[in-house]
Amino acid sequence: MAVRIDKKIKGYAVVTPEDKAKPAATQADSVPRADAGAELPSADVIQMHERIERPEVLVGSTYKIKSPLVEHAMYVTINDIVLNQGSEHEQRRPFEIFINSKSMEHFQWIVALTRIMSAVFRKGGDVTFLVEEMKAVFDPKGGYFKAGGVYMPSLVAELGSIVEDHLKSIGMIHDPEMSPERRALIAEKRAAFESRSKKKREPASPVEPTHGRLGQDRDTESVAVTGEGASFPPSATMCHKCSTKAVVIMDGCATCLNCGYSKCG
Known part of the structure; x- marks a missing residue:
């Protein structure tokens, strides 16, 4: 029986009688392999992403900033969510940040900054880049020395330093030990x-x-x-x-x- 080919031939191969007997065996083996792959144990690890709902209770820490640039102290609260709690993959990740102070002169940009940072935290992934970005902000009026003699180029830079200390405490940033x-x-x-x-x-x-x-x-x-x-x-x-x-x-x-x-x- 003649078969009419309407499409252009791009390649061909000669099928021998031995090759005709192989597909049946190969097909019989392929099904169990697929089923075996589906039955392999896989770790159900929850990673941080923006679709995770906020629990009723979060663990966190509050840090105090006493800067000569502001009259009253500022209190920075960073709350963490615990992922894979009770398993070997348990980890803490920052979820939200709040800044409270009696000084109202910086209220507008503080609210904007904390909302953006909280959104980045909930997005997941590597959020440690925020530390370098914030510590690189310089005040055109000049920086100051905080307790201990550490120079801070701006108030935002000290906020970045606090975020860095917090990420170190939960294990997201590892400080190289001195020899x-x-x-x-x-x-x-x-x-x-x-x-x-x-x-x-x-x-x-x-x-x-x-x-x-x-x-x-x-x-x-x-x-x-x-x-x-x-x-x-x-x-x-x-x-x-x-x-x-x-x-x-x-x-x-x-x-x-x-x-x-x-x-x-």
């Missing part, structure tokens, strides 16, 4: 600076009650402890590597007592 050698170097530099400061204060023996006490206080002020648990002197300058006011001159070279950076290597 033991660098820690030992920083401890050595601090000990050398403190011993040198003590030697400078020793000759100041208060013979005259008033002038001697003032002179001693002036020397003590140059090595006083500042910040929250940090022993950086007030006379220190800002480090361009860690943005902390902890750079002192030691042996004719500027050395950071916080991260160990030195211009002399």
